[in-house]
Amino acid sequence: MQAFDHVSAQHLPTRRDEEWRFTDISPLTQLVYRPAHSQCELRLSDLTPWLLQEAKNRLVFVDGHYAEHLSVIEDSSHLIIGNLQVLATSHATALESQLGRHASCEHNVFTALNTAFLNDGAIIIVPKHTVVAEPIHLLFVATQSEVTNYPRCLLLGETGSQVTLIEDYVSLSQAPYITNSVTEISLNANAHAKHIRIQRDSMQAFHLASCAALLAHASRYQAVSVSLGAQISRYNLDVRLADEAAECAIDGLALIGDRQLADTHTCIDHSKANGVSRQQHKCIVDDSAHAVFNGKIIVHPHAQRTNSSQSSRNLLLSKTAQVDTKPQLEIFADDVKCAHGATVGQLDEEEIFYLQSRGLSAATARDLLTYAFGAEIIDRIPVTSLKQQLEQAVLSRTRRHL
Amino acid sequence: MSAVLHNLVNQPYKHGFVTDIEADVAPKGLNEDIIRLISAKKNEPEWLLSFRLKAYHHWLTMTEPHWQNVHYPKIDFQDISYYSAPKTKKKLASMDEVDPELLRTFEKLGVPMHERAALAGVAVDVIFDSVSVTTTYKQKLAEVGIIFCSISEAVHNHPELVQKYLGTVVPVGDNYFAALNSAVFTDGSFCYIPKGVKCPMDLSTYFRINTEGSGQFERTLIIAEEGASVSYLEGCTAPRFDTNQLHAAVVELIALDDADIKYSTVQNWYAGDENGVGGIYNFVTKRGLAKGKNSRISWTQVETGSAITWKYPSCILRGDNSVGEFYSVAVTNHYQQADTGTKMIHLGKNTRSTIVSKGISAGHSNSSYRGLVRIAPTADGARNYSQCDSMLIGDQCGAHTFPYIQVSNNGATVEHEASTSKIGEDQLFYFAQRGIGAEEAVSMIINGFCKDVFQQLPMEFAVEATKLLSFKLEGSVG
Numbered sequence: 001m002q003a004f005d006h007v008s009a010q011h012l013p014t015r016r017d018e019e020w021r022f023t024d025i026s027p028l029t030q031l032v033y034r035p036a037h038s039q040c041e042l043r044l045s046d047l048t049p050w051l052l053q054e055a056k057n058r059l060v061f062v063d064g065h066y067a068e069h070l071s072v073i074e075d076s077s078h079l080i081i082g083n084l085q086v087l088a089t090s091h092a093t094a095l096e097s098q099l100g101r102h103a104s105c106e107h108n109v110f111t112a113l114n115t116a117f118l119n120d121g122a123i124i125i126v127p128k129h130t131v132v133a134e135p136i137h138l139l140f141v142a143t144q145s146e147v148t149n150y151p152r153c154l155l156l157g158e159t160g161s162q163v164t165l166i167e168d169y170v171s172l173s174q175a176p177y178i179t180n181s182v183t184e185i186s187l188n189a190n191a192h193a194k195h196i197r198i199q200r201d202s203m204q205a206f207h208l209a210s211c212a213a214l215l216a217h218a219s220r221y222q223a224v225s226v227s228l229g230a231q232i233s234r235y236n237l238d239v240r241l242a243d244e245a246a247e248c249a250i251d252g253l254a255l256i257g258d259r260q261l262a263d264t265h266t267c268i269d270h271s272k273a274n275g276v277s278r279q280q281h282k283c284i285v286d287d288s289a290h291a292v293f294n295g296k297i298i299v300h301p302h303a304q305r306t307n308s309s310q311s312s313r314n315l316l317l318s319k320t321a322q323v324d325t326k327p328q329l330e331i332f333a334d335d336v337k338c339a340h341g342a343t344v345g346q347l348d349e350e351e352i353f354y355l356q357s358r359g360l361s362a363a364t365a366r367d368l369l370t371y372a373f374g375a376e377i378i379d380r381i382p383v384t385s386l387k388q389q390l391e392q393a394v395l396s397r398t399r400r401h402l
Numbered sequence: 403m404s405a406v407l408h409n410l411v412n413q414p415y416k417h418g419f420v421t422d423i424e425a426d427v428a429p430k431g432l433n434e435d436i437i438r439l440i441s442a443k444k445n446e447p448e449w450l451l452s453f454r455l456k457a458y459h460h461w462l463t464m465t466e467p468h469w470q471n472v473h474y475p476k477i478d479f480q481d482i483s484y485y486s487a488p489k490t491k492k493k494l495a496s497m498d499e500v501d502p503e504l505l506r507t508f509e510k511l512g513v514p515m516h517e518r519a520a521l522a523g524v525a526v527d528v529i530f531d532s533v534s535v536t537t538t539y540k541q542k543l544a545e546v547g548i549i550f551c552s553i554s555e556a557v558h559n560h561p562e563l564v565q566k567y568l569g570t571v572v573p574v575g576d577n578y579f580a581a582l583n584s585a586v587f588t589d590g591s592f593c594y595i596p597k598g599v600k601c602p603m604d605l606s607t608y609f610r611i612n613t614e615g616s617g618q619f620e621r622t623l624i625i626a627e628e629g630a631s632v633s634y635l636e637g638c639t640a641p642r643f644d645t646n647q648l649h650a651a652v653v654e655l656i657a658l659d660d661a662d663i664k665y666s667t668v669q670n671w672y673a674g675d676e677n678g679v680g681g682i683y684n685f686v687t688k689r690g691l692a693k694g695k696n697s698r699i700s701w702t703q704v705e706t707g708s709a710i711t712w713k714y715p716s717c718i719l720r721g722d723n724s725v726g727e728f729y730s731v732a733v734t735n736h737y738q739q740a741d742t743g744t745k746m747i748h749l750g751k752n753t754r755s756t757i758v759s760k761g762i763s764a765g766h767s768n769s770s771y772r773g774l775v776r777i778a779p780t781a782d783g784a785r786n787y788s789q790c791d792s793m794l795i796g797d798q799c800g801a802h803t804f805p806y807i808q809v810s811n812n813g814a815t816v817e818h819e820a821s822t823s824k825i826g827e828d829q830l831f832y833f834a835q836r837g838i839g840a841e842e843a844v845s846m847i848i849n850g851f852c853k854d855v856f857q858q859l860p861m862e863f864a865v866e867a868t869k870l871l872s873f874k875l876e877g878s879v880g
Contacts, residue, residue: 018469022808301797301798302797304797314809316809316811316812316814317812318812319779319811319812319813320779320810321810321812322808322809322810323807323808323809324806324807324808324809325807326804326805326806326807327803327805327818327820328802328803328804328805329792329801329802329803329820329822330800330802330803331792331794331800331801331802331822332797332799332800333794333797334794334795334796334797334799334824335797335824336794336822336823336824337821337822337823338820338821338822339819339820339821339822340803340818340819340820340821341817341818341819341820342805342807342816342817342818343815343816343817343818344777344807344809344814344815344816345814345815345816346812346813346815
């Protein structure tokens with residue numbers, strides 16, 4: 001109910017809001033998409049292109065609704081995994097204290113909407129000192145057109161646990177729809193989570209997502225997000241290093257063309273001393289696409305000896321492509337090391353010439369360099385089959401001449 | 403913190419005193435009548451009055467901006483006196499006739515202008531609380547055709563130039579404080595460099611604020627014709643007061659083909675006491691238009707004073723191959739706040755810009771760099787390099803960086819770098835090892851940190867700036 005109040009208290013953001021300055025979501029406001037219904041006629045064979053052999057546990061959500069017949073839970077003995085509706089009663093206390101506690105509804109109308117329409121979601125609780133070796137695959141499939149999906153995830157990493165989570169948004173059609181997803185991650189002391197997020201929605205879709213991660217003492221959060229699809233996409237990632245010696249590494253890649261718009265807003269909040277954060281965000285922008293990056297790093301008073309670096313690198317492939325980047329530092333402690341950098345440019349003519357001198361055509365050289373620019377981020381994904389899928393996707397985008 | 407350092411930090415503001423000159427002060431408040439009064443007092447032509455009124459009506463429709471990272475109590479614009487002039491007895495023919503009280507003020511500030519002018523070869527257009535008292539070296543400049551005078555004089559003697567350029571770079575409705583300035587500006591400097599002339603000396607003005615409760619609204623307009631070049635200096639000190647004083651100046655620079663304008667500022671207005679009481683609000687709009695091909699506009703600023711500094715000297719690079727530069731050092735201590743930076747708007751082909759910004763925060767102060775680099779679709783081959791470094795001294799202060807980079811042309815190359823650091827224990831130890839005390843070491847480290855910017859300053863300003871910085875910060879580390 002509180003979420004409903006937050007929804008009604010807020011308006012849809014416009015370009016007059018600083019946080020939405022470069023992202024015009026007015027096309028979205030004209031749509032009246034009802035929430036998706038829960039009927040599902042998919043068979044496992046429909047999902048073949050996206051299945052990952054390494055993932056022993058797979059939760060599939062079709063249009064935001066849990067599809068039990070497509071999911072596989074192999075590992076329920078030392079891991080609590082399942083959908084919200086099933087786990088709601090058995091793990092009521094844990095869920096009550098965590099769900100909706102990290103992603104704030106107050107300043108984000110879309111998070112409030114997701115929370116208000118909360119129906120089901122993926123819940124993963126990794127118990128104390130448990131190491132889950134195989135990645136967990138959360139597959140969100142969109143099938144219906146002109147509907148809104150509200151996917152939701154919650155990952156709790158208890159003390160000393162380790163887990164790899166893959167959040168994967170795919171579509172079976174090229175239809176327009178809205179995905180409004182919220183992910184919450186909470187890591188206790190010494191917990192370690194790798195979080196891979198792939199957004200390959202339909203080119204007509206609107207993708208609005210936020211993720212909030214809370215890091216306790218000496219916990220580690222490594223994130224890789226890749227954004228390929230959607231007409232307009234927006235990803236808010238808030239990482240709070242709430243206790244000493246927490247670490248995070250965040251990598252992002254947006255590869256867009258046509259008239260796509262990909263917006264990534266991250267906020268890394270160093271609240272306590274000895275935190276380490278590293279971030280690299282890359283955008284490859286072709287045609288008339290528009291990439292936006294806003295990376296904020298806050299270092300609170302007393303968060304001494306924070307070490308933080310951030311880089312935003314952008315590659316413009318066409319004359320009409322556009323990039324708005326805003327790496328931001330807000331520092332209130334003196335004994336810190338913080339640096340950020342941003343570059344915007346095109347492919348280096350000298351590098352192209354070098355490859356040409358080795359017998360590649362200019363066009364092939366360009367494709368190769370473009371691919372290499374993106375591959376640096378994809379290489380950080382620790383799951384081989386997923387990495388290969390993405391490499392193919394990036395290649396097919398960049399390979400016009402290879 | 404040792405006693406010596408403590409004393410240094412808490413050194414009272416050196417230039418804090420009020421000269422008792424019978425001021426001709428307008429009643430407090432702002433309305434059409436006040437604007438008409440200012441205009442009438444200054445004998446202004448009709449077009450300027452309508453310019454002011456247009457700005458005023460625009461201002462009425464605007465709201466005070468709140469996006470900036472500075473905080474201050476709401477300003478009551480009706481509680482400010484918008485005009486104050488030292489009483490003029492008659493037109494002054496020479497320096498001897500200047501009010502001796504006034505001269506003593508300058509004496510106290512350590513800038514006896516005749517001496518300074520003679521020693522440094524600088525023509526000083528002295529602004530004393532809004533009215534230009536005297537202008538030196540005018541003849542010498544006139545010989546080469548340079549017009550350097552107060553803007554009110556320019557309005558009378560060169561109305562065609564003022565009318566042609568005033569408000570073209572910063573339009574009357576540009577922002578809240580620029581609109582206010584356009585409505586009520588009282589005086590300022592005007593400089594016109596004709597075609598092909600290289601200005602033989604550095605031009606400089608000194609701004610002071612006197613008369614408690616009167617805001618100062620300066621207006622500066624500099625025009626460099628084709629192939630002309632000029633270096634302009636602006637330095638500020640102000641008497642100490644407990645009520646905050648608003649300063650909303652507008653500076654417009656216009657560079658035509660192959661022209662070169664270099665604008666340097668050393669700002670050391672009263673920053674409030676160690677508890678953050680008092681101090682100047684410095685809300686300034688500075689913008690240069692590199693209108694012609696191969697033109698160049700360079701801003702250099704050393705901001706050490708003011709309770710709040712809020713300004714973004716900007717360059718609009720319209721001409722092909724034009725160059726914009728911004729070099730800044732902003733130092734904040736105690737409860738000072740600074741939100742400063744620049745805007746580089748690349749419109750022409752092969753335009754280049756460089757931004758070097760150094761922020762130093764100490765005490766409870768906050769300093770922000772906020773910059774915009776925009777590459778328009780027309781700016782093929784544009785190039786930008788930005789570097790903004792911050793240094794924090796003490797754990798109660800803050801340093802912030804807000805760079806906006808907007809690129810709509812793939813032929814552009816934009817680079818931005820920022821870092822934050824502090825003066826390391828090991829650095830101080832190294833100095834101590836070599837027999838250099840903490841204060842001196844800090845001063846040297848800070849001067850090294852700011853070197854890139856100081857190098858851009860004209861000689862005597864560089865000396866002043868170096869002194870200012872050590873004076874402001876020495877002892878903050880201990």
